[in-house]
Amino acid sequence: MQLLKAIFVLVASVALAEAKALTQKVFSPYALTNKTLVLYDVRIQDDFTSQYSQLLQAIRSSGSDVDVKRIEPDSAIALFDDYEQRLYDNLLVMPSKSRLLASNLDFKSLEEFSRKGGNMLLLTSGQGSQTDVSVFLNQLGIYPSPKAYRLVDYHNSNNWQLGVDKIENPVFLNPHIVPEGSQVSELAYENGSAALLAGNEFIIPVLRAKETSITYDVDRGFVGSQSTWHSGSDGFLMLAHQARNNARVFWAGSDTFLADSHFQKDLAHGIWRWVSRVNGVLKSDRFEHTKVDRDGLSLAVQDGYKVKDFCKFETAFSKWNGTAWVPYETTDAQLEFIMLDPYYRLNLTLDGTSNDSALYSTTFQIPDHHGMFTFKVDYSRPGLTFLKQYSVVPVRHLANDEYPRSWQITNSWVYVASFFSVVVAWLVFVFLFIVSGKKPLASAEKKKE
Numbered sequence: 196m197q198l199l200k201a202i203f204v205l206v207a208s209v210a211l212a213e214a215k216a217l218t219q220k221v222f223s224p225y226a227l228t229n230k231t232l233v234l235y236d237v238r239i240q241d242d243f244t245s246q247y248s249q250l251l252q253a254i255r256s257s258g259s260d261v262d263v264k265r266i267e268p269d270s271a272i273a274l275f276d277d278y279e280q281r282l283y284d285n286l287l288v289m290p291s292k293s294r295l296l297a298s299n300l301d302f303k304s305l306e307e308f309s310r311k312g313g314n315m316l317l318l319t320s321g322q323g324s325q326t327d328v329s330v331f332l333n334q335l336g337i338y339p340s341p342k343a344y345r346l347v348d349y350h351n352s353n354n355w356q357l358g359v360d361k362i363e364n365p366v367f368l369n370p371h372i373v374p375e376g377s378q379v380s381e382l383a384y385e386n387g388s389a390a391l392l393a394g395n396e397f398i399i400p401v402l403r404a405k406e407t408s409i410t411y412d413v414d415r416g417f418v419g420s421q422s423t424w425h426s427g428s429d430g431f432l433m434l435a436h437q438a439r440n441n442a443r444v445f446w447a448g449s450d451t452f453l454a455d456s457h458f459q460k461d462l463a464h465g466i467w468r469w470v471s472r473v474n475g476v477l478k479s480d481r482f483e484h485t486k487v488d489r490d491g492l493s494l495a496v497q498d499g500y501k502v503k504d505f506c507k508f509e510t511a512f513s514k515w516n517g518t519a520w521v522p523y524e525t526t527d528a529q530l531e532f533i534m535l536d537p538y539y540r541l542n543l544t545l546d547g548t549s550n551d552s553a554l555y556s557t558t559f560q561i562p563d564h565h566g567m568f569t570f571k572v573d574y575s576r577p578g579l580t581f582l583k584q585y586s587v588v589p590v591r592h593l594a595n596d597e598y599p600r601s602w603q604i605t606n607s608w609v610y611v612a613s614f615f616s617v618v619v620a621w622l623v624f625v626f627l628f629i630v631s632g633k634k635p636l637a638s639a640e641k642k643k644e
């Protein structure tokens with residue numbers, strides 16, 4: 196009986212913990228307003244809030260209030276307050292046929308929103324790709340196919356004349372954006388568009404188009420070099436972008452995988468949590484370097500570095516798990532010690548973890564070169580916030596009295612010995628010269644007389 200009771204309590208508490216984990220509210224450490232603006236076009240989604248209720252629920256569960264507004268070219272929508280501060284943390288724009296997003300919004304407003312740290316989930320599709328959204332994406336180096344282009348796949352498609360409407364076993368390319376556990380056997384991708392990329396290193400590919408797919412202009416009615424937008428795997432179906440200020444943009448060429456009818460819970464939650472900067476957020480609270488002796492023990496006197504000193508560098512990385520900072524463990528963090536070029540690029544080794552951070556360190560000898568050096572840690576990985584830290588230190592050369600004395604250098608013993616032997620030989624010579632030179636002198640004097 197006791198045992199049964201214990202098992203029951205255990206099962207109940209596990210179930211409770213699981214339920215809690217699912218309903219647990221997460222939020223972004225960078226939230227300024229905890230608000231999200233959703234813009235949709237009533238000509239494409241006639242009943243948005245009920246067609247996309249699970250998406251709205253996902254947004255709310257990541258700690259944000261949702262403002263849903265229609266895209267209407269004649270009305271104004273405020274993204275900033277009177278002091279030019281953001282009113283929203285995140286912006287979601289659904290595919291739209293509209294000429295303008297709002298009377299006061301254009302691609303420059305989107306740029307400004309991103310520059311001020313706002314995040315965006317932008318969706319276009321074969322049915323709607325609004326001009327300002329496209330221009331903004333073009334500036335990032337993402338070129339979605341225009342309206343009326345259709346994604347088709349002659350080899351894998353269900354119905355090639357109507358285009359691709361689902362993607363079997365998609366392979367997501369970034370584990371920080373779409374978590375590895377998110378199993379998606381069939382991704383709904385109706386009326387999809389595909390994008391081409393310009394070379395921008397801040398773009399993160401998330402889903403590549405199949406080798407056998409193309410996008411072409413349906414209005415032309417035939418497939419030719421003039422009427423195709425992308426062919427094969429040079430096209431992308433989902434892309435992400437993280438700017439220097441860590442503001443995030445996610446683009447997808449279809450919105451059906453977010454609709455209630457095809458909702459992929461893990462995928463949608465993963466994408467939204469990445470966009471709203473709940474997932475993939477790192478920080479570092481520590482950046483220290485100290486002078487140590489040859490064995491790595493800290494020295495009592497920290498009087499600046501001189502050439503060939505030993506130095507210990509320490510840093511700590513934390514990752515946001517949705518509610519708290521936890522240790523972030525990795526093996527690919529490096530320290531650079533730079534003057535113009537890196538003199539050293541050293542792997543940082545994990546020393547241990549504290550409650551909220553993982554501690555890394557490395558010990559090295561400063562090169563035999565004086566000048567201004569920079570300690571730099573640049574941990575920039577696709578899908579994670581950029582960690583960039585640096586500090587500049589002077590490294591001086593040896594002072595006159597800091598060089599080793601000659602007798603401390605064994606190589607010099609030969610020269611020191613020869614010096615002393617010359618001195619001794621000279622003294623012996625002088626002595627002998629003085630005591631043994633009388634006779635010839637005396638005879639010379641006699642001759643003179």
Ligand SMILES: *[C@@H]1O[C@H](CO)[C@@H](O)[C@H](O)[C@H]1NC(C)=O
Nearest residue numbers: 220221222226227228229258
């Ligand atoms: C945003 O929401 C989180 C969680 O509810 C809260 O801790 C945080 O203070 C909020 N931030 C602002 C600016 O309201």
Ligand SMILES: *[C@@H]1O[C@H](CO)[C@@H](O)[C@H](O)[C@H]1NC(C)=O
Nearest residue numbers: 239320321322385386387451
């Ligand atoms: C795809 O586009 C066609 C018109 O081009 C439209 O009738 C259909 O409803 C769209 N499908 C979805 C899922 O949006």
Ligand SMILES: *[C@@H]1O[C@H](CO)[C@@H](O)[C@H](O)[C@H]1NC(C)=O
Nearest residue numbers: 219221516517518519520521
């Ligand atoms: C985050 O970490 C804290 C502390 O370790 C833990 O209590 C919390 O449940 C974690 N949150 C999530 C969403 O995993």
Ligand SMILES: *[C@@H]1O[C@H](CO)[C@@H](O)[C@H](O)[C@H]1NC(C)=O
Nearest residue numbers: 526527528529540541542543
């Ligand atoms: C640093 O780590 C990389 C990969 O983890 C390895 O290839 C490289 O040899 C390491 N460098 C040193 C100096 O240990």
Ligand SMILES: *[C@@H]1O[C@H](CO)[C@@H](O)[C@H](O)[C@H]1NC(C)=O
Nearest residue numbers: 480519520548549550551552
């Ligand atoms: C870390 O956790 C320990 C116990 O697990 C606690 O005593 C200590 O106060 C915590 N430190 C910080 C900085 O929260």
